[in-house]
Amino acid sequence: MVLAMLTAFLALAVFGGSVVVLSLRSGLNSLEARLGADIILVPSQAQSKVSFQNMFLQGTTGAFYMDSSALDKALEVSGVEKAAPQTFLASLKADCCSIKIQVIGIDPERDFTVQPWIARSLSRGLNDMEVAVGCKVEADVGEIIRIYDQRCKVVARLESTGTGLDTAVYCDMDTMNKLLAAAEEKGVSHKIESGDQVISAVYIKVKDGCSIDEVNSRLNGHIRKVTAVRTRSMITGVSDSLAGVSRTVTALIAAVWVLAFLVLLLAFMLIIRERAREFAVLRLAGASRGMLSRLVLTESSLCGLLGGLIGVELAALALFPFAQLIESALNLPYLMPDPGKILLLAGGTVLLSVLVAALSSVIAAYRLSRIDPGTALREGN
Amino acid sequence: MTKKQLIPAAVLLILSVLIVIGSQSFLRPCVHEDGSFGSCHWAGQALLGLGCALGVMAALALAVRRAGFGIFLSALPVCVLGILTPGTLIDLCHMSTMRCRMVMQPAMIILFAAALLCALTGAVLSARKS
Numbered sequence: 217m218v219l220a221m222l223t224a225f226l227a228l229a230v231f232g233g234s235v236v237v238l239s240l241r242s243g244l245n246s247l248e249a250r251l252g253a254d255i256i257l258v259p260s261q262a263q264s265k266v267s268f269q270n271m272f273l274q275g276t277t278g279a280f281y282m283d284s285s286a287l288d289k290a291l292e293v294s295g296v297e298k299a300a301p302q303t304f305l306a307s308l309k310a311d312c313c314s315i316k317i318q319v320i321g322i323d324p325e326r327d328f329t330v331q332p333w334i335a336r337s338l339s340r341g342l343n344d345m346e347v348a349v350g351c352k353v354e355a356d357v358g359e360i361i362r363i364y365d366q367r368c369k370v371v372a373r374l375e376s377t378g379t380g381l382d383t384a385v386y387c388d389m390d391t392m393n394k395l396l397a398a399a400e401e402k403g404v405s406h407k408i409e410s411g412d413q414v415i416s417a418v419y420i421k422v423k424d425g426c427s428i429d430e431v432n433s434r435l436n437g438h439i440r441k442v443t444a445v446r447t448r449s450m451i452t453g454v455s456d457s458l459a460g461v462s463r464t465v466t467a468l469i470a471a472v473w474v475l476a477f478l479v480l481l482l483a484f485m486l487i488i489r490e491r492a493r494e495f496a497v498l499r500l501a502g503a504s505r506g507m508l509s510r511l512v513l514t515e516s517s518l519c520g521l522l523g524g525l526i527g528v529e530l531a532a533l534a535l536f537p538f539a540q541l542i543e544s545a546l547n548l549p550y551l552m553p554d555p556g557k558i559l560l561l562a563g564g565t566v567l568l569s570v571l572v573a574a575l576s577s578v579i580a581a582y583r584l585s586r587i588d589p590g591t592a593l594r595e596g597n
Numbered sequence: 598m599t600k601k602q603l604i605p606a607a608v609l610l611i612l613s614v615l616i617v618i619g620s621q622s623f624l625r626p627c628v629h630e631d632g633s634f635g636s637c638h639w640a641g642q643a644l645l646g647l648g649c650a651l652g653v654m655a656a657l658a659l660a661v662r663r664a665g666f667g668i669f670l671s672a673l674p675v676c677v678l679g680i681l682t683p684g685t686l687i688d689l690c691h692m693s694t695m696r697c698r699m700v701m702q703p704a705m706i707i708l709f710a711a712a713l714l715c716a717l718t719g720a721v722l723s724a725r726k727s
Contacts, residue, residue, distance in 0.1 A: 351693075
């Protein structure tokens with residue numbers, strides 16, 4: 217039982233650690249894919265007013281505006297291949313729950329970051345007062361959600377990205393304009409000095425062969441009151457944090473491995489010593505040395521199998537239902553690998569537990585094969 | 598009641614204590630800043646009630662020797678109700694990142710599922726004896 221518990225601990229650490237690291241890597245890949253753009257243009261105030269990065273990573277709400285002419289100005293800059301506007305609006309407390317929801321308006325004609333993601337769940341475009349919701353917004357397709365007292369119909373639930381984008385609601389620019397007007401009526405002003413036509417960010421794709429840094433500098437010089445942010449700089453911070461977490465988890469797994477192997481080795485040696493008389497009697501009854509060694513190896517492998525299964529099950533019980541809690545605690549993009557990968561990992565972990573348990577009993581089995589039945593029985597007396 | 602039957606009853610009692618204390622403290626639903634109650638609050642209250650009922654059943658199973666089978670059997674629908682209450686029977690907040698969905702729902706489902714297994718084991722053991 218103790219041996220099974222030890223291997224269970226080993227399996228728990230290996231499986232749990234691997235799933236966490238894999239989920240973090242998937243989350244980072246997903247974040248890179250979702251950002252899609254090389255540069256994001258935001259109002260200069262956005263850098264200080266709200267952590268723009270947090271909107272992507274943790275789904276914190278934020279709203280900042282600039283004149284919509286920034287889009288045309290961005291398209292004038294040489295090296296810019298595509299530019300797509302987005303408008304953000306933080307809802308008031310939704311009637312369903314106590315937190316705000318980030319509403320993001322996109323231009324389906326121009327958008328190259330969110331639209332392909334929406335297209336995977338919705339074969340047609342978003343119509344008037346229709347919204348697509350991120351997978352963490354618990355609203356079913358066909359349900360009506362109210363944003364600033366405007367009834368919006370949910371027409372799609374988007375695939376999980378493991379980022380803050382999963383907590384947002386997406387609509388087209390016409391719907392967004394209506395929501396902005398409704399917000400205005402509620403006293404949430406989005407107007408800026410230069411006019412009513414506002415956007416929050418412009419996503420920019422740089423032409424192949426052009427230097428992103430140069431285009432970034434040109435954008436910063438060409439458009440006033442706007443800051444061009446390289447998406448790579450946003451991802452680098454996340455990537456560094458991810459590398460830190462990965463290193464820690466890997467070191468922990470290695471430490472658990474070494475410890476568990478040593479303890480198992482010692483435990484098997486002690487068990488063999490305890491059961492020396494039993495094995496001596498078996499030898500006298502005609503059991504060969506090989507038979508006794510096989511018996512020990514089979515016992516240890518069964519212990520490994522049982523422990524491996526228990527460990528994987530315990531890790532699964534902690535990891536899958538509480539995935540959202542882990543994501544919140546880590547503050548990093550966290551996307552569970554697909555079920556096939558998880559099953560493969562679980563199978564591998566159980567196999568590893570069996571191998572480690574069998575290996576740690578090899579020395580004990582060898583010692584057992586050399587035991588003299590007479591001496592063992594005399595020592596027992 | 599044999600020792601084998603005592604164990605599931607004792608585990609059931611521990612689980613129900615965890616459910617009762619948890620639903621009001623470390624596994625509680627969302628706390629709204631303005632003091633208002635969302636539907637998840639009522640889900641938490643329902644879980645508290647179910648936990649109390651389960652606790653009484655477990656205590657009775659421990660105290661009344663002959664009633665083991667019936668009590669374990671009657672605990673089964675309570676456990677099923679406990680599994681279905683957060684999210685299915687009573688709606689929770691509409692965002693996965695909210696505490697009620699992130700902590701209370703998975704934890705309570707696990708606790709009630711464990712209680713269900715315990716009650717089943719107790720019922721089977723009691724039936725064998727009778």
